[in-house]
Amino acid sequence: MKRFPAWSLFLACMGAPALALAADIQGSSGWIPAAVSDRGRDIDALYMHIMVIVVAIFVITQGLLLYSIIAFRAKPGRKAVFSHGSAHVEIVLALVPALILLYITVASVQLWELVRLKPPVKDPVRVQVLAEQFSWNFRYAGPDAVFGTPDDVIANGEMAVPVDRDVLFYISSKDVIHSFFLPESRVKQDVVPGLLGRVWTKWNVIPVWDLATQKRVLLTLDEYEAAPVAVSGYKLNSEPNPVKTWYQFSDSARINYLRYHYDLDPDGKVVVMQGGKVVQTAPRYVRHYFEIACSQLCGNLHFAMRGTVRVLPPEDYAAWLKAQPHDDFLESKWNGVWDKYHPEYDKAL
């Protein structure tokens, strides 16, 4: 390495990992949404480990490339080194990446086993998901814990789950291949007609919308119970509606509030003002949701195939289940498709 002044060599070897470490300490790369499940956090950790390695390799290789062009450019009187290579260098340069790749493989295999081969066994909430062009249908087994009975709870587009409890999804499709993607939970699996897929996750936070900062905030169950009570924003915009209760509305709270200007009053409550006059006061947080995205091209409205998941405290979840209306049309999808496709899943497991 005669051409390389020692200090630049040192800088390259130290600078690269330093940079990478700095990126790691940042915690995330900036664009990944926060993970809301344990497995999600594990996946993020693996991602960051690989990122550190990749950034280090990137800085070293691109740096050396740039250095080569400058240091070894043709000058009158300069002759290139006549070398066909070096077996020693070759072996080292093959072994080092091999060891790195081995590390990545082992880490990935271990995590893969955890994520894909170890479903929850302790009393999970079981939900059947039937994807169709272009919406999501959900079925819960109801109080008798058996699918396919009249007490089943069926929903379309929006589902609810209790916080801090395992949820086991059985996924299938009615027409074409879709993909069940829960970004924040790092869950994704193709939904294939005729095939029964199985994914699971556990939410340990409740999403709420902070009216003051206009951002989604994730609260654990304890924080949620201590915080200003969260309700749906819909109620605050319209006349009080005694018939429909708050958990049956599914609009985005943020959109409802866009026309208003709000301040925090001394009690920590958000004051809703319109035209300079106080219209209503409301709790600071509004209940929010996580989105379900379709991640496999399924037709021309693929971009509009969105669903939502409301993560609720246990009592509210029970109330939601009870309050779901019976819907013959939705139920016929299950009778006509799911129960025919997967008859063995009519029974409790």
Added chain:
Amino acid sequence: MSDASQHHAILSPAFHKDRRNLRALGMWLFLGSEVMFFTAFFGAYIVVRSAGAASVAMPLERMWGALNTVVLITSSLTMALAVQFSKKGDRAKTGRYLALTFLLACCFLVVKAIEYTHHFMEGNFPSHDIFMGFYFLLTGFHGLHVLGGMVAMGILWWRNRRGDFNEHYNDPIEMAGLYWHFVDLVWIFLFPALYLL
């Protein structure tokens, strides 16, 4: 003498041996790709059968299948003989055996046509069930390959009549022979897979 054999006369036997080996290599590579092609179909068929999805609800008429097997194996024999005689430079016998192979291939396609007609008359179209789908897929593409072979044989018979081939130069006939044996081999797998098992 045609152009081809005139040129051949100028160049040495070593050159022609080289070219024959080259052509043989080309044909073997082509057959390699054909093997991959039919492997995809057979692989899919095996997967679907072992998943229990394609039971032979209506067995195919084995008689026709067996007849076709005999016809095709015989045609392989006549083809091999054609190649042999072309190596010896016997134009007349080469032409005769090429024609015989052509006729046997015709026979094969006629039998296939009868089978297909029977199926259609009974409403067993490719859409009827997945087994019929595979049946038409596999035999259809095999039949297309037989047809292609027949076209090649026709051209070869005509070229032989024209005097293009002699004991030093019979490469196209040999290559066609390789191809024809392959077509036969595919049928030998097809017949048990579809008709017997």
Added chain:
Amino acid sequence: MSAETVNAVVDYIHPEPTDFFHKYVWSYDHKIVSKQYLWTSLMFLVLGGSLAMLLRWQIAYPNQPVPVWGHLLKGIFVFDSTGAISSDGYLQLATMHGLIMVFFVIIPLIVGAFGNFLIPLHIGARDVAFPFLNALSYWLYLPAGLFMLASFFMAKGAGEAGWTSYPPLSDVAGAVAPVWGMNFVLIALFLAGFSSILGGLNFLATIIRMRAPGMTWSRLPLTTWAQFITAIFQVLATPMLAAGGAMLFFDRVFHTSFFLPHGLVIGQEAAANTGGGFPLLFQHIFWFYAHPAVYILILPSMGFASDILAAFSRKPVFGYRAMIISMISIMGLGFIVWGHHMFVSGLNPIMGMAFMVSTVFIALPSGVKVFNWMGTLWGGAIRLEPPMLYAISFVSMFIVGGLSGIFMAASPVDIYIHDTYYIIAHFHYIVFGATLFAVFAAATYWFPKMFGRQMNAKLSYLHWGLSFLFFNLAFFPMHFLGEAGHMRRLMTSTGYEFLNPMAPWNEFITLSAFALGLSQILFAYNFIYSVFFGPKAEANPWEAATLEWTIPVPVPHYNFKVIPTVYRGPHEYSSPEAAPADWIAQNVPPIRGKAAH
């Protein structure tokens, strides 16, 4: 091959044509066939790139009428009645952009054009093994391309299920799906596949049997080795695509159910097919081909880069043997990694684990090649001519693309970034950043030999600079989109709250992509102008050592007057044997009794 008189052999293979038809239309001369491929694929490149521009417009400015084109083509092609891109139109753009670029631009360009031109010249032969098949290959490729174009004009437009065409979506020939458009696409792929197979076996036979005396396997230019491995992939993998496409065609036209399970209900109606099939079966058959296909897309350009880096560093390739072993490993491993496209498809997780292991390890030979390229530069006397600049940026962007691939090879991470912009960034860095830049390198490097003229260096430098800049500006941010979870093939991301923060990036990418597209005009102008009016070139303007530079320009019909005898490897630059010059050609007899390499 035994020694015969030039004329006798050439006349036996193919006499020099005299009329226009045999000179330029149905030609047996590999040099003409290569130029046919070159011009046709460059035209498809323009088309494929334009489709991408329309695509990017829609993503950045959802449902806004497209300037100029939207107004002209309102209501037809992919446009709706306001001149914006319709939802079906968007998917057609995405699908056809992918199909055209893979099958009608990159493969014909790097294999059909450059492979055809270079292989016989590199090995010291007069033509390929089967000139008739060569001509046929082109004349299968062109009609295939015409079928692709025709599919746009069918009643419901061209294919709409993505370039991967997964059933049941691609199977459903009903009210919502294109009928004959998609069928034409399948016919086109079948014909193009056939062309590819014939071309592949042609090149294999040529390289195996027609090397000049002394041209051993370890003296072949790496371009030729790369073409050899690529041809093996072509011959063995492409038939799988033909088979899968045929089964899909049967499903669509003859209403079989190879890929359709029982009980499908599309909309409100039960599907017409009887069922009993498996959607995943298509994915296995398709990816068994399509994974080797991506190696077809990269290996020839690795070959170009290796030879060009050596020539302009004035030293041999670092680790020639290792380069060959890497390519052979890629060939072996390339057939057993297809399942990594199916990690989240519902595939058995145990199989997923197996594919993950093979996938992570296929990074190793590519890594070895990258280090060898860097080793080639190290200690050289680098001449930064345009081909060299393109070749070095090939290495740089291949590094980025390769590193991003590692994230997806780790299957738990892939769960999150599968089918997002992360993979789009990865493969565009490889196919555009690496392969296409290597094509630019090859085009500027071999231009003097192909056309007898020189391209304008200043324009090449400008083109390089603008393309490099705008390519990175357009595609690097896609990694950020992928991290945010932005899915593929989304006409607009505005429906999802979790993607709203990324909208400015979409616009930034689009504007960079437009600038990138416009920069290509420089290359097109430079290339076309120089073909007709460029300054005349000498036989060996780059002082390169491989065989093609030993013959005059324009290259005579029979290539070599006397078949050369080869005495050394292809990159003997700066060798003591050559002194005082810094290069010595492969066919120069050993000097002063020095041992040949």
